[in-house]
Amino acid sequence: MARSSLVDDVAEALLSQIVSGALPIGGALPSEAELCEKHGVSRVTVREAIKTLAAQRVVDVQRGRGTFVLPHSAWTGLEAVLRATAFGADDGRASLQLIEVRRMIETGAAALAAERRSDDELAQLEECVEGMRAAHAADDLAMFVEHDIRFHDVILRATGNVFVAVLFEPLARVMRAKREQTSAVRVIQEHAIEQHGLVLAALRSGDADAARRAMDAHMTQTAQDLEHLVLGRAGE
Incomplete structure (x- = not known):
């Protein structure tokens, strides 16, 4: 064998x-x-x-x-499809499609996490937001991306649903490169810090609908920043 x-x-x-x-x-x-x-x-x-x-x-x-x-x-293999899409000529379209998938998964995850998160997970999320602020001040892109990714990972774990993180993991590998691309723009970092703070506040409140709306607003901001500040589509 x-x-x-x-x-x-x-x-x-x-x-x-x-x-x-x-x-x-x-x-x-x-x-x-x-x-x-x-x-x-x-x-x-x-x-x-x-x-x-x-x-x-x-x-x-x-x-x-x-x-x-x-x-x-x-x-039919998710990893293969992601690899092909990310390598394609229309990288911007692939990035926007990934945000669409993130919106579908992460808004629901945020709603579940609002009802199930522990105090320790809230503390981890707060550390991530503070880490993003510190990385932005230090102009440390790698650190910023790490704290950004960890913030979303904590939310996925806080759902208490073992399938969520497993399903999301192949997407996460591709999205790391996308986050590095968008987060290289400092104004996008500022928007991300603000949006993450709003998601954290909604999770802290325990209001599932508020958490869903906050994550949806974050995804909307991410898509707009990608189109206007990275892909240069502001005039379209």
Whole structure:
């Protein structure tokens, strides 16, 4: 049996080539022999890696013909779809779509967290907002992003629903790069600090509807900042 780590490595390498366009949509993957030689692995490992991608509908294995890359619209693996979307030419559209998904998930999470959060989780959220303020004052982008991400992670955990964080985790990996892009603009940091403070106040009140509205307002501000201050769409 092939070692799972090797299988994952080969599947990841192939997915990266597909996402980048090195292996184009509709094109055939190299033969098993070529892939074995390139990656220094056995045929069993290559076959398992291809099975991994086929299970996500990234590729289609056609007996006697070869393995072909399927269009993005056919893909069912969340990680693969996120990678392809984030790598796409219309990066702005992908970023706005991610905010739409965040709005759907995080507004509901905020409502649940308002009713279920502990005092310790409130204290963690306060630390995150203070950390964002300190990072902004110090012009430390990396620290700002870390506290921003942690703030939202704490809210997801505060829902008390184990599925929320698990479902959100693949999105979070992609969104880290997006946050670094938007948070590099200092006025966006100022808006984010204000919005996070309002979300915190709503969570502290224990009012689920207020928390939902506060998070929705935060997502609206984030989308507007992205369009106007990052993508330069203010005149559209």
